[in-house]
Amino acid sequence: MPDWKEYVREHLPPLGLNGVREHEIVDEIAQQLEDAYSEAVVRGVSPEEAETRAAAQISDWAALEQEIRRAERPVANEIAVRVPKNLRAAVQEENIRKRRGGNMFADLLHDLRYALRLLRKNPGFTAVVVLTLALGIGANTAIFSIINAVVLRPLPYSDPSRIAALGQTAKDGEFTYAFTVPQFRFLRENHSQTLEAIGAYRGSGTFALKQQDKLEWVSAVSVTEDFFRVFGVSPVLGRAVQLNETQPGGANSVILTDALWRRMFGGDPGVIGQQISLDDSPYTVVGILPRDFKFIENPADIFIPLQLGNTLGDQGTNTEIAARLAPGADLAQAQSQLQAIFPQMPDKSSFVGVSAAPYQKALAGDLRPNLLILFGAVGLLLLIACANVASLILTRASSRAREISIRLALGAGRGRLLRQFLTESSVMAVIGAGVGLLAALWALRSLVAAIPWDLPTGAASVSIDGSVFAFTLGTAILTSVFFGLASFWQITRMNLVNALKEGGMNGGASRNRVRNVLVIGEVALSLTLLVGAALLAQTLYNLHRENLGFDPENVVTFVTPYPNVRPLTPERIWQFEQDVLARIQSIRGVTSAAAVSVAPLTNQSNVPVQVAGMNDPKHSFGGAEIRAVTDRYFQTMRIPLLRGREIQGDDITTGAPIAVINETLAKRWWPDSNPIGQQIVIGEYLGRQLFNPPDPPREVVGVVADVKNVLLSRPAPPMVYIAAGNKSIQLGGSTAWVIRSAPNAELGSAIHSTITTMDPQQRILRLKTMTEVIGSSIAAQRFDALLMSLFACVALALASVGIYGVLSLFVTQRTHEIGIRIALGAEPLQVLRLVVGQGLILAVIGVAIGIGAALGLTRFLTTILYHVTATSVAPYAIGGFALVIVALFASYIPARRATKVDPLVALRYE
């Protein structure tokens, strides 16, 4: 027998009645058809024929529906018939729901469809909400992806949380993850029970690896015997570095990474024990590392023993130490035991303490605070986006008050409405999150490329992965629940009768209050971001204004590694430098050129220095910057000479023991007297000679202005210039060049061809204009300021949408009042003032609260600010002013609409 109930349900259009009644009618009519069918069957009619006859009883279902509608016509139906077209869907929705009865999954699908239909019907609203959410969620996902890669994701080492980086704190509060070799030796011998292994390592530059006819430049890290144990790795073939190889004069052994082994040696296991040529010196291959091992901090191709000697280099604070915590020990215990042995540690005169940090934290370095600040900023942005969406939804809830009232009148349960609202906002949140995720994918690529820091785990490690996606989804779901609840809260507070009577446009005062609070919150949060952006912009500006001590315009710089000749003697290097200099100076447009061991803002090269014969701490300085320069260096860089004379060509050819010092060193040692003619010794500290043979005492012949060393934000350190060509002092493995010329776009290629014609194997590195060098030295600050400004702009845009929305509603709600005012003779200006005034009040309250919030939050910026305090007035004034202007603009459009109100229409509006 056919299911007649189903048949009726399929054929009878919705009746617009309450659920129980509608059910009854369906049942009754089904019963009628069933009776007709059964009777026919009893009379001996075939079931098919009986079915046709029963069905024929009702030929026109639409007419039946009309008849029943007319017959019924309860109170609710009275409303339903008068329901404006745009609300009929809601009424129908109620009825369909009721007739269908409850089924969780079907309900959910139904809610989804209904939500999608509603959103499609309001494309403007949906677009603004989805875009707002996408911005908030997208920015968060992008930043979080980077944080995840750099700070959160465990490093690919065995038990990575047990790896610690040791560091020490200097007297000036500066923290460094570097030690001297004697300090390491001390720690290795005295390391407490809390450390299972302790290893030192130091980047060792590049080597020319020659293998048959192949030549490859490979980068090397020097490590001690426990280094690999610390990182939980052992060679798959051969062995690690041995203790005796870390002694001065120990055997030259080398451990290859898997990639290099396959690339250069075809993965031949027989390479173990063979000799290979690195910079023309023989090294014995002793081990091959596993394929999945990568030393993230310094992705070297080869590892060689770090020979712990007493050379000048070993005396410098330039060796990093990593350690693995002993089983059962934690970082705090290691920390306190290190602190306990600190008083016996050598070379500790300028340090106040030694400590251990999680290795991952050390690896992230400066990036970590920067990322956390940016994350805080995007967090604020997400809050603003949420407030904006909530405010939009509340505004829409007001205009939907009538729909909701009707559904409540038709007997809709509040619980069901809540679910409907949650579904609707979830759908928007999910679409927003989806669009945001796409935006994040796109933004991430450009963001990673723009990041001025070397990402410790490498750019490739930054991707949108599972946890990032979970985070996005979590944010989306949280925000959706928040919006759903917010708008539902509005509805449940609504007076149904009033809503019906007033056509739903006049929201209650409390609803307006919530929206106002949201907008004020948006303004306040935007101000915080604006202040942050202004502070960072000020920092950037201050850095730009810093006195460099030289003129970077029209100066090009590059670096040449020492020529690849053996044996590499000071004479050979000097010969090479002279050749390069002569050729460069002949390039068209070049006005002057010079060589310097290290160009400003690129690197450091510190060596102790003291006043000859004065062995007290006051006349020794541990970290003076030493520069070997050719005679036209000061002229090329336009570094002002303050006293005495510059370094001259004769100084180079005769090798006379002279030095030029900078102003800082002159003031430090001879504050009241003339430094010219004084004697200093490079490489001597408290009477101890660090060079062997020692550098002779040098006569100070000139004083030049201070030049920034590595960072624009640091004052220049004491500096000593000596004549190039005197290579009794080894200053690294490369020469830097500075060239001043007339603007010449082809200068770069001219330099390249000049040097490669001289020696095709000679490499030219980091060819840049000096302006670019300065730019990249403050790239981090520029990046921070740029992103923060971007966030602040988005926040401003969102806040203006919020203000606009609230005022539009304000004008709509007050059309009647405004009409009366105009009818009574109010001038357009007065009306304008009424609306704009409303917007300004919101903005001003928001700014006032925002100042408080910004004062609290910008404290976290302190570490990355330069010469501007988080409480200086200007950023707050600028931020507040910008917001007030934006509020004025956002108010203007609704205000204009208000002035155009036609009193006649407005009065009829009721």
Added chain:
Amino acid sequence: MQPELKKGTAEVLILSLLEDRARHGYELAKLIEKRSRGVLEFHVASLYPMLYRLERRGWIEGRWLEKAGHRRRRFYKLTAAGRKALPEQRKSWREFIRAIERVAQVGNA
């Protein structure tokens, strides 16, 4: 025939059939067809809206009843108001018939 008349006709038929006992919709339709010997046929499409209208008016009352061996059905019975309205309805019906007879001279033919 004016719609009101038609409606009135049907209403008086239903009220009359419900006078002695409660009946369900199918039964009503069958009875009207049977007693008029097939002359009057009540379409489902008009019967039920009619019942609902009478019910709204408060003259009849429907109730779901389940009799032994039968399906659950909605039985309609005359309410007090309906019982009171029936003579009035009959009266106006009779007047209507008479008016037709006079016009068409049916009785005197």
